[in-house]
Amino acid sequence: MAFLADSVLDAALSEISSNAVALHICKQAPSSYTQATSTHSLGNKSGLSFDAAANGSPNGRKISTSVSNGSVSASGDATHWAIVSGSVLLAHGLLPASQAVTSGNKFNISSLDIRIPDAA
Template identity: 35%
Template sequence: MPYLNDRVLDLGLNVLDAEADKILICNAEPATFTAANATNALGSKTFAVGGAFGSPAARSGGRKVTTTAISDGAVAAGGTASHWAAVDTVNSRLLVAQALTGTQVVTASNVFTLGAMDVSLLGPA
């Protein structure tokens, strides 16, 4: 039976915990830092480094990190948010992007909310 120590998975997930400092809502799935932070960005919530995600934890068949729930994200541009992204603004890196569970119409100068979301890595099959 294949084996992969939790530490191997955690080291990959630790990048999110240690480097992500901004979560954005986007009108399409971004493929680059610029797309997430500018081109596709509709709104954002900035965190202190280490505040956007929790530490790695167990999940069925692997490990996960969970985002901090957002209740006061700032909407900068109106549109339909279909994706979210987490970035490392210090190093201009897109760290993760995923589809939202449902789209959300947002209006400039309003507030957006997002529940906590998981990013996971599976162990060997």
């Protein structure tokens, strides 16, 4: 069975929290920076703040953030989030709940966890 110390998982999560420039809401899962910031993006929020790494559920480690007053730039159904830095897609995943958004409005995400599970 593989094992990774919490400090190893925390280092990966620190890379995200220390270098995140913006969170984009997307109409589908992006596989590149361009898809996250352009092709699939419906809006974004910069100036993210993350909680310290903590135990994840059901295992692993996690960091958490929330978003208020993100800017919606295109109308559609936001189903995914993407976190970017410079020209790098750092992480992406499903939103806690799909959101119908309208260009010119604001979006909020009350709680978003980024979790790395324990090695198996």
